[in-house]
Amino acid sequence: MSEPIQRIHKRTLTGFSPTEILSIDAAIPLKCREIWKRYGANEFSDVDGFESQFVKHVETTLARSIYNCDNLAAYQATSNSIRDKLIVHWNKTQHLHTAKDVKRIYYLSLEFLMGRALDNALINLEIRDLAATAVDELGFRLEDILEVEPDAALGNGGLGRLAACFIDSLSTGNYPGWGYGLRYQYGIFSQKIVDGYQAEAPDYWLRFSNPWELPRLEIQIPVDFYGYTTTVKDPQTGKSKKQWNGGEQILAVAYDFPIPGYGTSNVNNLRMWSSKPTTEFDFQKFNEGDYQDSLAQQQRAESITAVLYPNDNFYKGKELRLKQQYFWVAASLHDIVRRFIKTKRPWDQFPDQVAIQLNDTHPTLAVVELQRILTDLQGLEWDVAWSIVQRTFGYTNHTVMAEALEKWPVDLFGTLLPRHLEIVYDINLAFLQMVEKKFPNDRGLLSSVSVIEESQPKNIRMANLAIIGSHRVNGVAELHSQLIKQTIFSDFVKVYGSDKFTNVTNGITPRRWLRQANPGLAALIASKLGGYGYLNDLNKLKGLEQFVEDPGFRAEWAAIKTANKTKLAALIASTTGVTVNPNSLFDVQVKRIHEYKRQQLNIFGVIWRYLQLKATPKAERTTKFVPKVSIFGGKAAPGYYTAKTIIKLVNSVGSVVNSDPEIGDLLKVVFIPDYNVSKAEVICPGSDLSEHISTAGTEASGTSNMKFVLNGGLIIGTVDGANVEITREVGEDNIFLFGNLAEDVEDLRHEHHMGRSHIPDSLVQVFDAISSGQFGTPDEFQSLLDGVRFHGDHYLVSDDFESYLEAQKLVDEEFRKKEDWVRKSIISVANMGFFSSDRCIEEYAENIWNIEPLEEKV
Numbered sequence: 001m002s003e004p005i006q007r008i009h010k011r012t013l014t015g016f017s018p019t020e021i022l023s024i025d026a027a028i029p030l031k032c033r034e035i036w037k038r039y040g041a042n043e044f045s046d047v048d049g050f051e052s053q054f055v056k057h058v059e060t061t062l063a064r065s066i067y068n069c070d071n072l073a074a075y076q077a078t079s080n081s082i083r084d085k086l087i088v089h090w091n092k093t094q095h096l097h098t099a100k101d102v103k104r105i106y107y108l109s110l111e112f113l114m115g116r117a118l119d120n121a122l123i124n125l126e127i128r129d130l131a132a133t134a135v136d137e138l139g140f141r142l143e144d145i146l147e148v149e150p151d152a153a154l155g156n157g158g159l160g161r162l163a164a165c166f167i168d169s170l171s172t173g174n175y176p177g178w179g180y181g182l183r184y185q186y187g188i189f190s191q192k193i194v195d196g197y198q199a200e201a202p203d204y205w206l207r208f209s210n211p212w213e214l215p216r217l218e219i220q221i222p223v224d225f226y227g228y229t230t231t232v233k234d235p236q237t238g239k240s241k242k243q244w245n246g247g248e249q250i251l252a253v254a255y256d257f258p259i260p261g262y263g264t265s266n267v268n269n270l271r272m273w274s275s276k277p278t279t280e281f282d283f284q285k286f287n288e289g290d291y292q293d294s295l296a297q298q299q300r301a302e303s304i305t306a307v308l309y310p311n312d313n314f315y316k317g318k319e320l321r322l323k324q325q326y327f328w329v330a331a332s333l334h335d336i337v338r339r340f341i342k343t344k345r346p347w348d349q350f351p352d353q354v355a356i357q358l359n360d361t362h363p364t365l366a367v368v369e370l371q372r373i374l375t376d377l378q379g380l381e382w383d384v385a386w387s388i389v390q391r392t393f394g395y396t397n398h399t400v401m402a403e404a405l406e407k408w409p410v411d412l413f414g415t416l417l418p419r420h421l422e423i424v425y426d427i428n429l430a431f432l433q434m435v436e437k438k439f440p441n442d443r444g445l446l447s448s449v450s451v452i453e454e455s456q457p458k459n460i461r462m463a464n465l466a467i468i469g470s471h472r473v474n475g476v477a478e479l480h481s482q483l484i485k486q487t488i489f490s491d492f493v494k495v496y497g498s499d500k501f502t503n504v505t506n507g508i509t510p511r512r513w514l515r516q517a518n519p520g521l522a523a524l525i526a527s528k529l530g531g532y533g534y535l536n537d538l539n540k541l542k543g544l545e546q547f548v549e550d551p552g553f554r555a556e557w558a559a560i561k562t563a564n565k566t567k568l569a570a571l572i573a574s575t576t577g578v579t580v581n582p583n584s585l586f587d588v589q590v591k592r593i594h595e596y597k598r599q600q601l602n603i604f605g606v607i608w609r610y611l612q613l614k615a616t617p618k619a620e621r622t623t624k625f626v627p628k629v630s631i632f633g634g635k636a637a638p639g640y641y642t643a644k645t646i647i648k649l650v651n652s653v654g655s656v657v658n659s660d661p662e663i664g665d666l667l668k669v670v671f672i673p674d675y676n677v678s679k680a681e682v683i684c685p686g687s688d689l690s691e692h693i694s695t696a697g698t699e700a701s702g703t704s705n706m707k708f709v710l711n712g713g714l715i716i717g718t719v720d721g722a723n724v725e726i727t728r729e730v731g732e733d734n735i736f737l738f739g740n741l742a743e744d745v746e747d748l749r750h751e752h753h754m755g756r757s758h759i760p761d762s763l764v765q766v767f768d769a770i771s772s773g774q775f776g777t778p779d780e781f782q783s784l785l786d787g788v789r790f791h792g793d794h795y796l797v798s799d800d801f802e803s804y805l806e807a808q809k810l811v812d813e814e815f816r817k818k819e820d821w822v823r824k825s826i827i828s829v830a831n832m833g834f835f836s837s838d839r840c841i842e843e844y845a846e847n848i849w850n851i852e853p854l855e856e857k858v
């Protein structure tokens, strides 16, 4: 006999430990359990089933009529139908993880640059064809429906996109893993180009209801700020302990984004926090007649998660940013700790159940917060707590550049988080005592590894705190991981030994960056490799090598590239008004605009090419130069003057070159506005050549280099970041490398500072052309030229310019040999297996997280 259904109303399932869930199973009414088990079977599995779901959602969820159904409604009805499927799998996955009581990985990232969700869900659930047929029968085109979805652009660039690829791979690899982030109301600004200048417009991506998020309005976690600390006596132990009396409280509300894996029914969770005021308004103030002020306070609470900070690889110490960080970290840890407490395990097993990865130093406060929870709130001894903390965290470093390293002024930190500041000092004291014991009287060492920078004003170095609080520190490409050990963290290698430091080279998900972005190429590959299995075993691409000498295969390969270039040409026409010829060489540089990424080197090279073209007699031009389209794209941080100047220069050069009747198709220069994930999905497949030309030693890894090569493009690049390993995999003959090496950068910079700069004649000619006003008012570009000529040329543009031009010359020669170029393209793709983010996740799981995959058996 089953129990009456009321039984389960008394205690919700969330109150049970994993073992209790199994034993309580019997207490749940049989009827209820049967319905639950059958529930998954109600999912649609054919075209008819999908169509009825679609119509149901139009009529009921959207409260519209099929007689009044536009593409927006069709997008929402389609998404809701798919979402229903995901939720069933999501529930089963979460139930399984809880019941099996497995260790979970929590990936803390302040950015998740997800892009669009619908196409990705259709692909991962392997129902794209079904959905395309169904919406067609209902009178829609899937392509149009997909275009309605706004990008979830909750990130700046590579770091945020990496987090997005990683959660896709966590789900695909059946790893029990959650992402934690912030649900910004405004993602990265949308970029307009007005008169050649960047203009920023707000990205209000939640304008229409978002079918991909599940609001968990019942999950509301209070987060404190400000206030003061007191010492209180524990009535039980009689010991004195610290207590934080917060001054301002704000609620964190959870929004869950289900993340489907590919070729599995595993669906993981991405939990994003949104801030809400704790009270509707301040009654005291209301009664005093200060209604305005009580409302203002409410608005302040909501402002915490209002907007993503738009800086990439650059630190800016704004209080609201620190508030965002603590808000997110406190809510996430509260959630993680609550889940652990339910297992009723002793605290020393916390690191056996929980791994937390810090994506850059942004979530480093989690180290301090966990120590506070364990000591102040749970009453653990300091050392016991600290050992748990260290075994729990791993830290991923993303840069060696000083201007990007996070530091917080001690005063600002202590005002916002007074108890945390005390804990930071205690952590640092214990650490420095350990160092002093091991290296007596080494003051230099102590001051360099200290969490506190003894400057005026004093700063907290977040990277030092992250290293001290973690058991593993990793860089994101071989070269970068070597460099952090030799430069910024060399003193920590001295203290801890080098085993604490490791490498996990970045990767990208082939589901989005091949199957979704380039369906034509993905299908051709599938036809040769016996289906789409290679999408979750990317090393299988190696099998393509055997077809390199098949002329029919090469022709198909080339035709797909041309089709993708035609699509890119259409995007260029619609966004810039410039018509380009798809038979030209498409030379692309799209990424955040930054001096270290050296878009200025690229545009100086373009100007040189233009000058050379003009100086060549007309009859000789077509034999000397391959027709080329130089394609730029990327956002500049709104306060980054030099980056914005580079954008203006690109557009100014474009308007001169593109309207020069002598030049025609031989050279076009375009800047595609508002580069984002969905544009990248069109741009990457349409490139012949892409530029990854950072000053050696500055780009930690790069991931768009991987996206371009996976889509059959070749690279011109410096010996930097993951370019090194791409070269190792695809072979030196299939990449155009140039420039000085990382090991020489320091000496070259020194030469510049000593006034021993040499600007090659080619670059002088380029500068003269700019200064003469050939590309508009030279004044506005002056600072760009002066940076190279008079201010030490920090990014070594003058040192690498000639080498860059030579590499470009080689590109022209090779591009003329059409068949050889296609061979290079095929061989490159065949050797890109290493760069799947699935491989990254396996490495993290094995070497850092110590977690195992767990497959749901449906």
Ligand SMILES: *Cc1c(COP(=O)(O)O)cnc(C)c1O
Pocket: 156, 157, 158, 159, 161, 590, 591, 592, 675, 676, 677, 680, 701, 702, 703, 704, 705, 707
């Ligand atoms: C992949 C990606 C990036 C990272 O590009 P890098 O060239 O590696 O800096 C930035 N933005 C978007 C939209 C991307 O898809």
